[in-house]
Amino acid sequence: MDISEHLDAINKAFDSVRITAFADLSVQLVLADATKSDIGQELLDDLCIKAANAFECPALAIDSSLIDPPVEAIVMTDEGILLALRATEFSPNALIFECDYDINLKDLLEMARNTLKKTGVE
Amino acid sequence: MIRSQNILKRLKSLGQKSRFNRNHARIIASGNAEENVEALLQEVNETILARELEFHTDTGAKLCLNVIGRRVLHITALQMPNGGETTNPLVGVLLSEGDHLEQFFQTVSRLTKDANELSVVASTPKNEFDTSAVGLQAARLLKNIPASGPTEDSAIEMGSAAFRLLTGIPDIAGWLIVKGEDAGMDSGESETVAKLTKVAEGSAGKYESYLEQFASGPDKPVASVVGSLSDGGMSILCFRIGDQFGFALAPAASVPLIIDNWHNFNN
Numbered sequence: 001m002d003i004s005e006h007l008d009a010i011n012k013a014f015d016s017v018r019i020t021a022f023a024d025l026s027v028q029l030v031l032a033d034a035t036k037s038d039i040g041q042e043l044l045d046d047l048c049i050k051a052a053n054a055f056e057c058p059a060l061a062i063d064s065s066l067i068d069p070p071v072e073a074i075v076m077t078d079e080g081i082l083l084a085l086r087a088t089e090f091s092p093n094a095l096i097f098e099c100d101y102d103i104n105l106k107d108l109l110e111m112a113r114n115t116l117k118k119t120g121v122e
Numbered sequence: 123m124i125r126s127q128n129i130l131k132r133l134k135s136l137g138q139k140s141r142f143n144r145n146h147a148r149i150i151a152s153g154n155a156e157e158n159v160e161a162l163l164q165e166v167n168e169t170i171l172a173r174e175l176e177f178h179t180d181t182g183a184k185l186c187l188n189v190i191g192r193r194v195l196h197i198t199a200l201q202m203p204n205g206g207e208t209t210n211p212l213v214g215v216l217l218s219e220g221d222h223l224e225q226f227f228q229t230v231s232r233l234t235k236d237a238n239e240l241s242v243v244a245s246t247p248k249n250e251f252d253t254s255a256v257g258l259q260a261a262r263l264l265k266n267i268p269a270s271g272p273t274e275d276s277a278i279e280m281g282s283a284a285f286r287l288l289t290g291i292p293d294i295a296g297w298l299i300v301k302g303e304d305a306g307m308d309s310g311e312s313e314t315v316a317k318l319t320k321v322a323e324g325s326a327g328k329y330e331s332y333l334e335q336f337a338s339g340p341d342k343p344v345a346s347v348v349g350s351l352s353d354g355g356m357s358i359l360c361f362r363i364g365d366q367f368g369f370a371l372a373p374a375a376s377v378p379l380i381i382d383n384w385h386n387f388n389n
Contacts, residue, residue: 053335057348057358058328066320067358070349074377075336076384077344082336101385105378 006115007034007095013111016103018080019044019096025052026092050075051084051096072109083108087116141285144306147178147241151234158234159227160267165242167192167260174247179203179237185230188247193257194226202233217258226258227266283387284366291383293376295356300326302366310371317351318369321358326367333362343388347377363388 001009007020011034021033021044030044054073069089075082081101086094095112099105141149151161162177162185169175172190176199177183186199197213212222212229234240285304288297296310298318308315322329329348337344345361357377359370361384372380 050336053332054346056332058325058332066317066352067349068352070347072347074347074381075344076346076381077336077338078342078388079338081381101381105381 001118003119004032004034006119007032010034010097010108010111010115011036014099014103014108016100017097017108018100019047019098021047021096023048023051023094023096024092025055025086025094028052030096047082047096047098050082051094054082054084055086055094081105083112085109085112085116141289141307141309143239143241145178145241147176147243149239149241149307151240152238155231155235155237156267158237158240159231160264161240162230162234162242163260163263163267166194167264169244172247172251172253173244174198176243176245177233178241178243179234180239181237183233183237185233188251190251190253190257192260194260194263195251195253195255195257197226197229200229200233203236216252216255218256219258219262223258223262223266227263230263284361284363284368287361287363287383287387288368288370290387291372291380293372293379294359295371295373297368297370298322299366299368301330301368302364304366314371318358318371322369329360329369330362330367333360333367337362343384345384350374 003022007022011017011020019033019035019039021030023030025048028045028048030048033044051073054075055070057067057070071086071089073084081099081103083097083099083105084094095115097108097112099108143149150165151158158179165175166187166189169189170191172188175187175189177185177187181203182201183203184199184201185197187194188196188198194217196216197210200210200213210229212225215222217226284299284302285307288294288309296308296314296318298308298315299305300322308318332348333344333346336346341364343361343363345359348358348360350357351371355374356371357374359372359380361368361370
């Protein structure tokens with residue numbers, strides 16, 4: 001399975017996942033995506049920028065011994081959940097999800113982590 | 123007759139984690155004058171073993187009581203708001219219902235009248251006192267409080283939104299509010315709070331900007347799991363609700379529960 005097929009599989013497995021994307025955060029570019037409805041490139045770009053910024057915890061810049069650089073970032077707003085995962089804390093590649101609040105987060109995280117392992121993305 | 127809003131308030135307080143102020147004193151009231159008096163007397167009414175209860179208000183008042191078996195035996199120290207009323211005939215006297223009930227009630231009412239926050243520290247008495255003395259029964263003092271009080275709605279809505287959210291999630295190990303009406307308030311073990319303080323130290327403004335970029339509007343609630351502590355894997359939650367801004371620590375496994383609570387609270 002290539003990365004697009006993995007994204008499709010996740011998108012189909014979870015009704016509450018609105019957007020599934022694979023991105024290179026270092027250049028803030030979505031490389032592949034799977035969505036339940038047609039969305040514009042602008043929305044994908046915005047999602048990618050937010051995911052990249054979500055990993056930029058302010059405390060890391062001040063005292064890196066206090067906090068581990070996050071491998072997973074979760075942002076909650078009144079519009080839904082933004083979830084971003086990367087294989088390691090320094091990996092530029094990430095899986096990004098935009099979800100509704102009724103998402104089974106535990107199962108989604110498990111499938112997403114397995115996807116990162118299977119695809120060997122680092 | 124027992125007032126329904128009192129029952130609601132009591133049930134609510136039992137379901138909440140204790141709040142502590144900067145002096146590590148437990149906050150028992152943050153309401154109007156009647157609520158303050160009631161909270162103070164209720165504290166006495168819940169004290170069975172011999173204790174010295176030291177009450178403080180945010181107006182600078184202080185009251186130390188010797189309490190046992192839901193009864194007040196002595197006022198050991200009294201400092202009225204802003205340094206007023208330096209002498210009070212009740213201080214140091216063995217209190218009795220026949221002689222001091224009304225005067226004690228008036229003293230407590232004056233002490234807490236303009237306070238926005240009433241806190242208490244309970245400790246074992248430094249000096250032994252005659253526990254066989256009757257003193258003033260808290261239950262009788264509570265009956266002196268006028269029947270009019272806050273509405274049931276205001277009783278239910280006590281505390282800021284952030285406070286209600288944080289105290290409604292049992293898995294949260296500690297929290298700290300750094301901005302808003304409850305700024306400086308925290309909960310949890312001192313070590314946990316110290317870690318959160320270190321996370322917030324000098325970078326609260328940066329976290330605000332950090333959250334702002336994700337919010338759908340200037341007043342919209344937003345929260346983020348910003349990482350985990352290096353020494354134990356606890357997840358750090360940074361949040362903004364209205365004008366309240368702060369941090370919380372929770373086990374990583376509890377994040378789904380926190381998300382559920384966050385969503386339910388904001389809907």
